[in-house]
Amino acid sequence: MKKRILILLGIAMLGMYSSCTDDLDTKPITQLTLEELLASDPNAVEGLVSRLYASFALTGPSGPGSSDIVSPDAGEGAFLRAIINLQDFTSDAMKNRWGDDGLDQLTTTSNWDRNNKFFRLFYDRAYYTIPQCNNFLQALDIADFPDEENIVAETRFLRALAYYNIIDVFGKGVLATELNFGQSDPLPEASRQELFDYIESELLAIEPVIRPTSNYGRANTYVVDMLLAKLYMNAEVYTGTPRWDDAATYVNKVINEGGYMLDSNFVRIFSSDNDSSPEVIFPLLAESLTSQSYGNTTYIVNGNLSADTMPLSQFGAAEGWTGHRATKSWYGLFGNSATELADSDDVRASLFWTDGHNFEMNDYREWTDGFPSTKFRNTASDGNGNPVSFSSTDFPFYRLSDAYLMYAELALRGASNTSMSDAVNYVNDVRTRSNASAITMSDLTLDFILDERARELNLEGQRRTDLIRFNKFTGGSYIWPWKGGTANGSAISDNYKLFPIPATAIQANPNLTQNPGY
Template identity: 65%
Template structure:
C-alpha cells in the first residue's frame, strides 16, 4: 500500500476536482505517495477525487479494470450497496441467480462463501486504507485548504466504515495511526466502530466547508451521515440516539440550502446533476466515468428489450434482471387510479402483478424510476453506460428522517407532518392528517419515496420488520408467499477470505 502507481490515481496531475475525469492514463512511473506529493502538492485534489470515485467506479482504467482482485463488473461499491440493501428486502428482486445472487434475493441460505458479501467487504477495506495512506502523509505536505482536505478524507473513511457497521457489524479498526502495520489488527466490535465513526464525524463536520464542489462533502453531507448513524444507533449499540439524530438532520434541512426538486423523476434522470435536492451524489458519466457498478447497474439491469423499448430510457442494451415486487408497488394502491406520480414509475405492460417466479422476467414490474434520459432538457442519444448520478443523500430522505425522529421522541410533530406532506405533495399524493402520522406510515412512505436507493434493508431492521414473521414479502425466506427468517440475518456473514486472512476476526453469530 506504500507504493502508489500513477494509474491508480488516473488524473492526479490534472488537479481536477471532478469525479468524472478521464481515467485512461497509462502507468508511467511508480512513486511513493510522499514522492508524488512532493513533486506536485496539487495532486492531492486528484487523489481525493479518486477516493470519492471508489464508491462508484470499479478501477482506474475503465469499466473492465478493478482496484481489487474481484470481478470488475460485479464488485463496485455502489453495486454492493444495492445488492445487499435492496435485493435482500421487499421491494426489488433479481432473476439472474448467478453464484450467490439467489441467496440475496430470497434472503435465504446465507453463508460466508457468497461472493457478493466478499465484494462489499473488500471494497470497504480498499477505500479505508487508501484514506489512511493519504492522511498519513498530509501533515508533511503543503497544499491549499489542507484542513478541509483532511476533513473530507476522514469523512470518506467514515462513510466506508458506516457501511461496515451496518452490514457486517464488525471488522478491524484501521487508521492512519496503524497504517502499514504488518501484524493482523484485532477485531473491533460494532460498538467500537460506531464510537469511532461518531467521534470522527463530530471532529470534522465543523471543518468541512459550508459549500463544496458537486459530489464532494460539505457540512450538510457530514451531518447527514451523522444523522444516519444516530437514527440507527439503537440497532448498532442498543442505545437509541433519536434526539441526536433529530438535531443533526435539522441542521441538514435548515442550514444546507437544499430544496425539493419540482419534479420527482428529475432526481433520477440523466441531468440530475442540476437538482436542488441532491445533497451528496455518486457521480456517473456515460463517457468519462464508465462503470458497470454505478447507475448503469440500475438502469440497464431494470430494462429488457423483451418487453420494453430501450431507447425510451436512453439505453442501447438492457440486462433484464431487476423487477419490483408488490412489496413496493402494492404500497400505492391501485396503480391505475392513484394520483401518486411515483406509482407511474413501473413498467407494467406485458408483466404480471404477482411474482410467482422471481426468475421469470415478466413476473413483477420493472422499476423505471432511474433512467438515462434527461428530464429538464432535450434527451441525449442512448448510450451503453448511464450518465445519471446516484443520489446517496437527498433532501426528501432528510425530511422523512426528521419525521421519524420526531415521532420517536414526541417532539416537533407539526414540522414533521409538514415535511412528510411536502414529500407527498411533490409526488401528487394526498396529504395526510395528524392522526395518520405513525411510524408504520413513515416506513411505508420511505419505501414509496426511497426504494432502489440503498436504504430498505436498514429501514426494515430499524423498524423491527426485517427478520421473523411480523412482516413477510414475496420470496422472503425462499418461499413465494414469504416466510420468517432468523434474527441472524440482521447482519451478513463475515466473508471466508477475511476470516482466513486475519485469525483475530470471528464469524457473526449463527453462521
C-alpha cells in the first residue's frame, strides 16, 4: 500500500501550525495524496512552493490579520519584522519608541530573558517554515511532476535559510528534516556546529542543480551562493574556524557569473518599482493589494513615518506609525548635524527626515529624538504613487552592493582569490553610485568597511551580525546610544552575542538547554 502524504488544500497552504512547541508537526485540514492534488490542479506544486516563499514575507494565508503561528498581533510574527527587530533595533542602527512588551529590551540591548515574546516569535516562525518544507519534501519524493529537481532544490534552500537564522540568532536548536518529520519523541538538541554542517551540506548539494536563472522572487544558483557566502563569512563566529577562502569562492561567483549590476539609482532599490532593479539578487515580495502584511516592508515604511512631523503622501503612505528612528551612530557617519547631512553629496545622507527632529537621542521613547529613515518608501523611484496603507515595495534581502562589500572585507582578511585593487574598485563603485567620494587603498581598512556597510546596508537586517563578526557588538570597545540601557551607551556582556532560547521551546522539548547567561 502506497504511503499517503498529506497535503493541505486552501490558498496553497501546507498546514495549520499552532506554534513551535507542538513537536514540530503540522496538521493538514484537507487530506489528499500529491497525485490526487496534481490530477485536480496541475499547477498546485507551483502554488505550494509560492506558499513556502510567502512564509518569509507574509504572516498568514488570509490577509494581514492572519498568522501561521500563535501571536498576540499577527504582524509581529512576520519573518522580516523579526529580522529588523533583532538585527537593527538591538544594534547601533534603529530604535523603537513603542515600548511593547519585550521591545524595549531589544531597543536598549538590555535585560534579555527567555520570556521575551519577540524571541519566541522568531523561533516559532523558523520552526513553522522548517516542518512545512519537510512535509513538502516528503510529498515530492513520491510524485513525478515537471521541474522536479529544481523545485526540490528551492525547497531545500528555503529550509536552509530558516536554519541559518536559527544558528545566527540562537546558536542551536533541533535538526528537523523530512527523515524525522512527525516523530513523536522530542528531537535531540543540535549544536551550532551540527546545524552549520547541515546547512553547508544542503547548500553544497543543491548549488550545482538549482537553475542559474529564475523568476523574480525565486531562488537560483546565485541566491544559494549568497547564502553560502554569508554562512562562510560568519563561520568563525558560528564554529570557531574562519572560512574566508570559501566565502570568497561564492562571492566571486555572484559577482562574476550572476549577471547583476549596481543600480544607477540608489533610491529605486527601496522603492515600489524595485522589481526592475538590476541589483536585487533575492527579494522578499510585497504587494499593497493582494499580499498585505503588517510585517513586510509596511513595517519599515510606516514605522519610520509620522503625520506629526512628516508628509506621509511624499512617501506613498496613508499611515504613519510614529515608531522607528535612527541614532547618530548611523546618520553621524554622514555628518555631525542635520546641516552637515543636508550639505552632503552622498545620496544616502539625504534619506533621513531631520525637520522637527533632534540629532541627539536623549530619550528613545521621544519621537522627535533621532532621525526617522526614509530609505524605504512606497512611491516609485520617480516619486509617483498614491498613498496606501500597505507597502508594495519588495525587500532586497540580497543585493549586489552587499557582495561587493563582502569581497572587500574578504580581501582585507586575506582570502584567496581576492585582491586589494579589486576591493578598492568595488567599494568605489558602491560609493560613487551614491555620489560619495572615492577612496584610496590607504583608506580601506576593516573599520572603514564596517562603517561603509552601515552607510550602505543599514535597516536591511544585517547590522547585529556584522557587529558580532567585527567583535564590536558586546563589551565596551564600541558604544552606541542606549546600548546596555543607558542614554550614552554602556558595555554589555558576551552572552548577548546570542539570544536566549524561548521558555516555550524548552518547556516543549526537555532536550533543549538554555544559552549561557540566561
